[in-house]
Amino acid sequence: MSRMWWVRGRNALLRRRRHVLVLAVLAGGALWMTVQAWRSEQRDGQTFLGDLYLNIGAALIMTLLTYLVLNPLFRELQTATIIEHPRLDRDALIQRVGQSREIVAILETFTSMLEGPYTTRFLVALRFALANGAVVKVLLLDPDSPAVRLRAEELRRADTALAINNNLYHFGKLQQQLTPAARSRLQVRLYATAPSVQMYRWDHKAFISFFPVTGKTFDAQQLEAFVSTPLGEFVEDRFTELWETAPLPDLDACLTLRVCLWHSGTELESCEARYVRVDGTWFISGADLVRNVARHGLSGLSVVLDRPEVAGEAFTLGEADELEPPEVYHRALQLFRAKYGLDAGEDTENQVIFNLVTTTTLSRQRA
Numbered sequence: 143m144s145r146m147w148w149v150r151g152r153n154a155l156l157r158r159r160r161h162v163l164v165l166a167v168l169a170g171g172a173l174w175m176t177v178q179a180w181r182s183e184q185r186d187g188q189t190f191l192g193d194l195y196l197n198i199g200a201a202l203i204m205t206l207l208t209y210l211v212l213n214p215l216f217r218e219l220q221t222a223t224i225i226e227h228p229r230l231d232r233d234a235l236i237q238r239v240g241q242s243r244e245i246v247a248i249l250e251t252f253t254s255m256l257e258g259p260y261t262t263r264f265l266v267a268l269r270f271a272l273a274n275g276a277v278v279k280v281l282l283l284d285p286d287s288p289a290v291r292l293r294a295e296e297l298r299r300a301d302t303a304l305a306i307n308n309n310l311y312h313f314g315k316l317q318q319q320l321t322p323a324a325r326s327r328l329q330v331r332l333y334a335t336a337p338s339v340q341m342y343r344w345d346h347k348a349f350i351s352f353f354p355v356t357g358k359t360f361d362a363q364q365l366e367a368f369v370s371t372p373l374g375e376f377v378e379d380r381f382t383e384l385w386e387t388a389p390l391p392d393l394d395a396c397l398t399l400r401v402c403l404w405h406s407g408t409e410l411e412s413c414e415a416r417y418v419r420v421d422g423t424w425f426i427s428g429a430d431l432v433r434n435v436a437r438h439g440l441s442g443l444s445v446v447l448d449r450p451e452v453a454g455e456a457f458t459l460g461e462a463d464e465l466e467p468p469e470v471y472h473r474a475l476q477l478f479r480a481k482y483g484l485d486a487g488e489d490t491e492n493q494v495i496f497n498l499v500t501t502t503t504l505s506r507q508r509a
Contacts, residue, residue, distance in 0.1 A: 223368070224365055224366065224367045224371065224373070225365070225366040225367075226363060226364070226365060226366075227349070227363065227364040227365075227366060228363060228364075229360060229361050229362065229363070229364060230342070230349060230351070230359075230360040230361075230364050231349070231364070232255065232260055232360075235255070235342055235344075235349060236255075236260070236263050236264055236267045237267070238344040238347075239264070239267040239268065239270075239271055239342075239344050240266070240267035240270040240271060241270075241271075241274075241344070242271040242274065242276045242344045242345050243271075243274045243275055243276055243345065244275075244276055244277070244345045244346075245276055245277050245278075245279070245343065245344075245345060246268065246271050246276055246277070246278045246279070246343065246344055247278075247279045247280075247281075247341060247342075247343040247348075247381060248278075248279070248280045248281065248341070248342055248343070249281045249337060249339065249340060249341040249377070249380070249381050249384070250281070250282060250283075250340055250341075250342075250359070251282070251283045251290070251293045251302065251306070251340075251359075252282055252283065252302065252305040252306040252308075252309045253280075253282070253309055254358070254360050256308065256309050256312045256313075257305070257308075261312065265312065265316055268316060268328075269316070269319070269320070269324075271344075272320060272324040272327055272328060273324065275327075276327070276345075277327045277329065278327060278328050278329065279329050279330075279331075279381075279385065280313065280329070280330045280331070281331055281332075281333050281337075281381065281384055281385060281388070282306050282309055282310070282330070282331075282332055282333075283302075283306060283332065283333060283334075283336075284306075284332040284333065284334045285302075285303035285304075285306040285307055285332075285418075285419075285477070286303070286418075286419035286420070286421075286422070287334040287335075288334075289334060289335055289336045290302055290303055290306070292336060293336065293353075303477065304476065304477065304480045305480075307418065307477050307480040307481035308480040308481070310330070310393075310396055310397060310481050311480060311481050311482060311483050313328070313330050313393055314393065314397050314482075315483075316328065317393055328393065329392060329393070330392070330393040330396060331385060331388035331390055331391070331392070331396070332388060332389070332390055332396055333384040333385075333387070333388050334389070335384070336353070337353075337380055337381075337384055338352060338353050339351070339352050339353065339377055339380060340352075340353065340359040340360075341377050341378075341381060343369060343378075346368055346369055346370065347366060347367065347368055347369065348366070348367060348369055348374060348377070349364045349365070349366055350364065350365045350366075350367060350373060350374070350377050351363065351364045351365065389450070389451070397416070397481070397482075398414045398415065398416065398417075399414065399415050399416070399417040399426060399447060399448070399449065400412065400413075400414055400415075400447070400448035401413060401414070401415050401426065401431075401445050401446065401447055401448065402445070402446040402448070403430075403431075403434050403443065403444075403445060404443070404444045404445070404446065404456070405434075405438045405442050405443050405444075406442045410434060410438075411430070411434075412448075413428065413430035413431070414428065414430075415427060415428040415430070415431055416428055416478070416481075416482055418474055418477040418478055418481060420470055420473050420474050420477065421470075423470070423497060423498070424447070424452075424457070424497070424498040425462055425474040425477075425478070425495050425496065425497050425498070426445070426495070426496055426498065427478065427493065427494055427495045427496065431459070431494075431496060432494050435459065435496075440458075440459050440460070440461070443458070443459055444456045444457060444458050444459070444501065445457045445458075445459060445498060447498075455500055456500075456501055457498035457499055457500055457501060458498070458499050458501045459496045459497075459498065460496060460497045460498070460499055461496065461497075462474055462475075462495040462496055462497040463495070465497060471495070471497075474495060474497070475495060478493075478495060
């Protein structure tokens with residue numbers, strides 16, 4: 143609880159840093175001018191320069207007081223200009239995202255903007271925003287979390303995990319097309335707890351919707367509001383909490399898994415693998431894995447994952463297509479195809495999938 147209040151307090155200060163800076167400059171300027179006027183009077187008696195300092199200082203004080211009075215009024219005016227939409231206005235969202243110059247933020251289970259006829263246009267809008275210097279932050283629900291099963295029931299959509307993995311595929315393809323500078327501003331993370339709210343933000347405004355009991359958020363009523371309003375601040379605080387507690391730090395971690403291969407107690411090499419999870423079971427693939435299996439065979443070959451949730455565990459490799467029941471393998475293959483586009487001319491080695499079975503602790507493995 144204390145961390146939550148600290149995060150909210152820090153966010154409030156960051157949101158108002160421009161106001162705090164303006165107030166500090168006005169107050170500092172008024173104080174300096176007043177002191178200079180007093181020193182001029184003490185040194186030379188009342189002079190033109192002293193009068194000038196005094197008048198400017200008084201003007202700054204009046205400006206400061208005016209700012210303190212009017213700023214809350216502008217804030218109330220922004221709150222009063224909240225616009226209701228019967229559903230997500232996708233055409234308007236694409237246009238505004240493409241014009242963004244500071245930040246684009248998405249909080250969703252998965253975004254339908256990367257489905258159907260909107261996919262190409264939305265990706266182009268994101269590229270425009272990144273080219274303008276904006277930071278793009280995306281929070282999607284972890285496709286293997288308990289929350290995703292609940293959302294699938296609420297959405298009445300059995301392939302929610304598939305849709306999230308397909309979102310990751312599109313963001314991964316977009317990342318490959320960007321310059322290094324723009325690539326660093328495309329940030330994607332996964333969260334594991336239901337946020338109960340959806341947000342599409344562009345610079346200082348956002349479309350906001352609360353998750354309906356049944357149905358999709360983009361078909362529910364949307365509120366278009368400034369982020370500086372109480373509603374916007376509430377959703378932004380929720381976004382920040384989920385962002386800072388997300389277990390994976392970036393898009394690369396969402397798409398690739400660092401693994402260390404062992405054979406009969408001897409470390410072979412570290413490499414990167416593609417991965418999905420089905421009901422907690424890891425499935426991995428990659429050319430380096432295939433090469434080591436061809437060289438050493440599955441017997442005696444084990445894997446250690448560079449992930450905190452499985453720290454200290456070692457796994458053996460199994461052939462996923464021999465699993466019982468076979469539906470588990472077919473589900474893993476389905477998720478791989480959604481996440482990595484394996485049907486789009488992928489090489490054969492990356493289509494060989496292994497399932498991981500826990501066998502030992504890491505200390506025993508090294509012994």
